[in-house]
Structure formats: C-alpha cells, structure tokens
Amino acid sequence: MKKTLFMVLMTLILSGCFGMGNSETEESIGEVEAITIDEGTITIGKTKHELILNEEGYEGIPLFEYAQQLPSIVTRPNETATIHIDNDPNIAVYLRDEYVPLKLNSFSTPYEMGLYVYNIEAEWPTKKANFLVVIEVQHEFKRVQREKEPDDSNAWIPSPNGEKQVMIEGLGEFEAQGTIVLKELNSNTIDNIDFNHGLQWTAKEIAWYDNDSILTTIGLVHGTVTRGGNLYHLNLTTLELTPILEFPVKEEVTYFSLEGNLLTYEVHIYEDDEMNKGYLETRTLDLSTIEKQLSD
The missing domain is CATH 2.60.40 (Immunoglobulin-like)
Structure with missing residues (x-):
C-alpha cells in the first residue's frame, strides 16, 4: 500500500514538473516567434x-x-x-x-x-x-540667374520665334561638364539651367523643340561611355523633363537634328563587353511620337 502511494505521489510530482517545463518553453518560443516577424x-x-x-x-x-x-x-x-x-x-x-x-x-x-x-x-x-x-x-532642374554673359557668344542657338537663346557652356571634347544656359531677350536675363548631376552627368547636345522647350542628350561625364547619352525633352518654363529615347548601357544617342516633322538621330552601339568596338546607326522618329509621349 505504501509502495503504491509512493508511486502515485512521484507520478503527480513528475507530471507537475514536466507541465511547468512545457509552459515555460511555450512562453519562450512565443517570445522568439515575436522577433521573427522580419518586416x-x-x-x-x-x-x-x-x-x-x-x-x-x-x-x-x-x-x-x-x-x-x-x-x-x-x-x-x-x-x-x-x-x-x-x-x-x-x-x-x-x-x-x-x-x-x-x-x-x-x-x-x-x-x-x-x-x-x-x-x-x-x-x-x-x-x-x-x-x-x-x-x-531622378533629375531635378532649377533656374539660377547669372549676370555674366558666357564667353563664347557664337554658341547661342536662337529659338524659332527669336525671343530666346540657349547654349551648353563649358562642354569640351572629352570628359567635360556642360551647363545649359538660357537667355530671355525681352527681359535681358540669363539663367543657368542647373540639375542634380553632381560630377557624373552632363547635357551634351541641345536643340530647340519649340519656343518654350528643348531636346537634349544627357550622358556620363567620365568612364568608357562618354560619346552621348539618352534623349530628353525639357520644358524651360516648368523644368519638367520627359524621356524621349532611352537605351541600354551599350547604346547612346551621339547626335540628333530636327527638320520638319522628323527627328533624325545617330546611335552609337558597342559590340563588345569591354566597350572598345562599336558602330554608328542612323535612325528617324516622327514628331507625332514625341507629342504622344509628352501628352501621356
């Protein structure tokens, strides 16, 4: 009888101990799981x-x-x-x-x-x-007024109505950074059109799209691919920039011109991963396509 009672008591004690252990383990697991929500x-x-x-x-x-x-x-x-x-x-x-x-x-x-x-x-x-x-x-442009005329007065490009002029100042042959400069002839004010290019990007080519906006290529200043860039439309009033032609890293617009309703442009295409060998390809784009991109 005593032996039986002893066995019953041991069973109850052990069951209680294991029960407490399980409870503590569950609480610990719950704490760990709370930390595993990696959001x-x-x-x-x-x-x-x-x-x-x-x-x-x-x-x-x-x-x-x-x-x-x-x-x-x-x-x-x-x-x-x-x-x-x-x-x-x-x-x-x-x-x-x-x-x-x-x-x-x-x-x-x-x-x-x-x-x-x-x-x-x-x-x-x-x-x-x-x-x-x-x-x-992304690009962010701002107009900064300046008092001094650019050194190269022959670089000015007149707008279609003759009321404005634009140029890229300071752009050299290789790894140079240029600044878009706008001159309003009626008010005789000159503004730099600055953007957050830092030391890596620059405007390279420029042409009037209409009396209030331009087309420009923006590309790398330094590095292997320096001949051109992607083509953008820039509204000189709102300073809104719209991509027109964007290419993979091995392709770039090196030259473009507007005549009538047609944009003609040259694309430089690299053939090798080292970007040492490439060729030029001439392409055209109807201005109605650009108008659609600007209206979207």
Missing part, C-alpha cells in the same frame, strides 16, 4: 514602401548587380527617408560599405541623380536581419 518599411516624402528582406543573400554576386534585379523607389534628391522595422531593433545603414548616419532612424536621399543601394542591418537581443532598399534619384 520593415521606409517612408520617403509622404509615401511608405516595404523593405526587401535579404533572406538568401547575394553571395557571389556584386551587391549593385544583385540590387538591379529588385524594384527601385523613385524619388527626388534630398528627401527625408525614415526606416521602421518591427520590434524596435538597433538599425545601421550602409551605402557602398560606408556608414550612413541616422537621426531618429532617418537620413536624406542623395543630391546627385543615380541608382543607390542601401544595406540596412537590424539587430535584436537574440537575432539579426538584413534588408535592402534601392533608391533611384
């Missing part, structure tokens, strides 16, 4: 975007190349970007392996146009996670 957002301006959780990593692939396969966030320069990640981890942000200082988990988007890949590291007490965000800073 985050980045708010740029007034728009919120989902961060991309880098679960598999990009081993063996350059980060920039890997990121080009991901969706990008198009924004203006110098916008405030604010990061929020669930469960309040410590956050560190890197751009090209350089640490980006944060203030209240916020930083400013770059001034210079281009594609930027940010690596965001989040760390909780028991785990870490890595997020990526790809930000594309």
Whole structure:
C-alpha cells in the first residue's frame, strides 16, 4: 500500500514538473516567434514602401548587380527617408560599405541623380536581419540667374520665334561638364539651367523643340561611355523633363537634328563587353511620337 502511494505521489510530482517545463518553453518560443516577424518599411516624402528582406543573400554576386534585379523607389534628391522595422531593433545603414548616419532612424536621399543601394542591418537581443532598399534619384532642374554673359557668344542657338537663346557652356571634347544656359531677350536675363548631376552627368547636345522647350542628350561625364547619352525633352518654363529615347548601357544617342516633322538621330552601339568596338546607326522618329509621349 505504501509502495503504491509512493508511486502515485512521484507520478503527480513528475507530471507537475514536466507541465511547468512545457509552459515555460511555450512562453519562450512565443517570445522568439515575436522577433521573427522580419518586416520593415521606409517612408520617403509622404509615401511608405516595404523593405526587401535579404533572406538568401547575394553571395557571389556584386551587391549593385544583385540590387538591379529588385524594384527601385523613385524619388527626388534630398528627401527625408525614415526606416521602421518591427520590434524596435538597433538599425545601421550602409551605402557602398560606408556608414550612413541616422537621426531618429532617418537620413536624406542623395543630391546627385543615380541608382543607390542601401544595406540596412537590424539587430535584436537574440537575432539579426538584413534588408535592402534601392533608391533611384531622378533629375531635378532649377533656374539660377547669372549676370555674366558666357564667353563664347557664337554658341547661342536662337529659338524659332527669336525671343530666346540657349547654349551648353563649358562642354569640351572629352570628359567635360556642360551647363545649359538660357537667355530671355525681352527681359535681358540669363539663367543657368542647373540639375542634380553632381560630377557624373552632363547635357551634351541641345536643340530647340519649340519656343518654350528643348531636346537634349544627357550622358556620363567620365568612364568608357562618354560619346552621348539618352534623349530628353525639357520644358524651360516648368523644368519638367520627359524621356524621349532611352537605351541600354551599350547604346547612346551621339547626335540628333530636327527638320520638319522628323527627328533624325545617330546611335552609337558597342559590340563588345569591354566597350572598345562599336558602330554608328542612323535612325528617324516622327514628331507625332514625341507629342504622344509628352501628352501621356
């Protein structure tokens, strides 16, 4: 009888101990699971975007190349970007392996146009996670009044009605940066049409489209591909830029002209990956196609 009672008591004690152990384990698991919700957002301006959780990593692939396969966030320069990640981890942000200082988990988007890949590291007490965000800073133009006339007065191109003149100042033969200059003859004012090119981009060719807008190529200043760029329409009143001809990295518009209802342009096409060999191809585009692009 005593032996039987002893066995019953031991069973109850052991069952209670195991029950407590299971309860504590379940609570612990619940805490860990709360941290495994790896979700985050980045708010740029007034728009919120989902961060991309880098679960598999990009081993063996350059980060920039890997990121080009991901969706990008198009924004203006110098916008405030604010990061929020669930469960309040410590956050560190890197751009090209350089640490980006944060203030209240916020930083400013770059001034210079281009594609930027940010690596965001989040760390909780028991785990870490890595997020990526790809930000594309687009062109932003502004008019800056100047008092001095450009040195080369022969470079002015008159508008169709003769009331304005435009030129690209400072553009040399190779790796030079040019500035679009606009002269209003009625008011006798001269403005630089500046944009957030930094040291990488420049306007290269220019022509009047109508009395209030121009066509211009914008391309790289430095590097292998320096002969031309993509073709854009720029409204000189609103400073709105509209892409007209955009090409892959191995193709570029080197020259264009307007005559009647036809745009004639030359495209330089590289044949090899090293971009040493290429050829020129002449193409045409009806102006009605451009009008449609401007109205869309």
